[in-house]
Amino acid sequence: MPPIEDFDPKPRRASVAVDVGGVIVGGGAPVVVQSMTNTDTADIDGTVAQVAALFKAGSEMVRITVDRNESAAAVPRIRDRLVRLGLDVPLIGDFHYIGHQLLADYPDCAEALAKYRINPGNVGFKDKKDKQFADIVEMAIRYDKPVRIGVNWGSLDQELLTRLMDENQANGFPLSARQVTREAIVQSALLSAELAEEIGLARNRIILSAKVSQVQDLIAVYQMIASRSDHCLHLGLTEAGMGSKGIVASSASMGYLLQHGIGDTIRISLTPEPNGDRTREVQVAQELLQVMGFRQFVPVVAACPGCGRTTSTTFQELAQRIQGDLRKNMPAWRDKYPGVEGLNVAVMGCIVNGPGESKHADIGISLPGTGETPAAPVFIDGRKAMTLRGADIAAEFESLVADYIDKRYGRKTAAE
Secondary structure (H helix, E strand, O other): OOOHHOOOEEEEOOOOOEEOEEEEEOOOOOEEEEEHHHHHOHHHHHHHHHHEEEEEEEOOEEEOOOOOHHHHHHHHHHHHHHHHHHOOOOOOEEEEHHHHHHHHHHHHHHHHHHHEOOOOOOOOOHHHHHHHHHHHHHHHHHHHHOEEEEEEHHOOOOOHHHHHHHHHHHOOOOOOOHHHHOOOOOOOHHHHHHHHHOOOOOOOHHEEEEEEEEEEHHHHHHHHHHHHOOEEEOOOOOOEEEHHHHHHHHHHOOOOOOOOOOOOOOOOOEEOOOOOOHHHHHHHHHHHHHHHHOOOOOEEEEEEOOOOOOOHHHHHHHHHHHHHHHHHHHHHHHHHHHOHOOEEEEEEEOOOOOOHHHHOOOEEEEEOOOOOOEEEEEEEEOOOEEEEEOOHHHHHHHHHHHHHHHHHHHHHHHHH
C-alpha cells in the first residue's frame, strides 16, 4: 500500500486570476462558493430576499436570471436594495438567446452586474451566432466586466457537434459518440474563449465552465479543458438532481477534480423540494470544501453514528442543537470571533469512543450510553474539565461551548 502522503491533494492547477466584483477567482485564491436564485428576477422583493439568504449562508457570488425586459430593468434596483441592506453581493447575469439585446437596451443592468454568463450553445444561431456573441463581449469590455463562457451539454452548439460527428465518421469512427460529445463541449468552451480574446476581452476577464449531468463525463471534460488551457474554471454538475442523489453525485465528481487541483469556483446544483430552502446547496458546497480541507467555513461537530449502546437520542439531539447553533451564529461570529470557523466540537454517545474523540476536539462531551453511569465528562483542550449530571446536561454544555468560544476567540479581537 502506498504511503498516506500519496493521497494528499495535488497542487492547484495554475489558472489566471479573475476579479468578480471584488472576489478573486483563480490564480491560487481559495475556491469560491457560488449559487443561483430560482425566483423571477422581475420580482424584486423575492429576488432580494433570496440573494440575501444565499449570501448570508455563504454564497460569495450569486447568479440571477436575466431573460426579458422586466428582469433586466429590475437588476439595478435589486443591486441598490442589497447595497442599502449592507450586502456587497457580486451579482452574475445569466443570459440566453437575447442577452445582447438586453445588455444594449438596459445599460444600468449592464453596469450593475459583476459578471455576465454566456452560453455559446444558444447565444445566437447560424450567421447571427458570432455577431451576437461579439456584442456581449464588447459590452463586457465597455463596462469592464468578466464573462463566464458556460457550455452545457443540454444546449450544446449543434453545428459544432455535427461537424465533429461527421469528421469522426469520415475517419472510420475511432471515437464513440460519447467521446465526440465530450470533445465538442471542450472545443465549444475553448473556441469561444479564443474568439472573446480576439475581440479584445482580456484573459483575466474570462472564466470557463463545461457542465454535464453525469459524474464520469464531468471528470473527463474538465480534465481535458485543464490540460489545454490556463483559464479560470467554474465547476458544476448540472441537473445533479434532488436530495442525497444530487449531493452524492456532485461531491463525487467535484471532489475528484478538486483533489486533482482542478477548479477555482463551484456550485452544487441541487433541485430543491417544492418551496424548499435554496441555501441547502450553499451549505453542501461549503461542507464539501471543508471536509476536503480546502477551506474552513463553520466549526466542525463530530458526532458518532450511534449503535446498540446508544438507544437514547440525547447525543443526537445535542449534536443537532450545537451544529444548528453554530451555523446560525456564524454570520455574526465571523467578525466578532476571528478564527472561530476552525473550532472542533465533539458530541459522543458512549464510553467506547466518546472520551478519546472528545480529547481530540477543542471541546467535547461524552454522554452516557445504555447502562452506563448517568454522567457526562467534558473535555476542553484535550483534558477532562468537569463531569455534567442531571436533566440539564444539554443546556449546560451549550453554555460551555459559548463560553469557550468567547474566551478563546474573543481575546483575539480584544488584542487587535
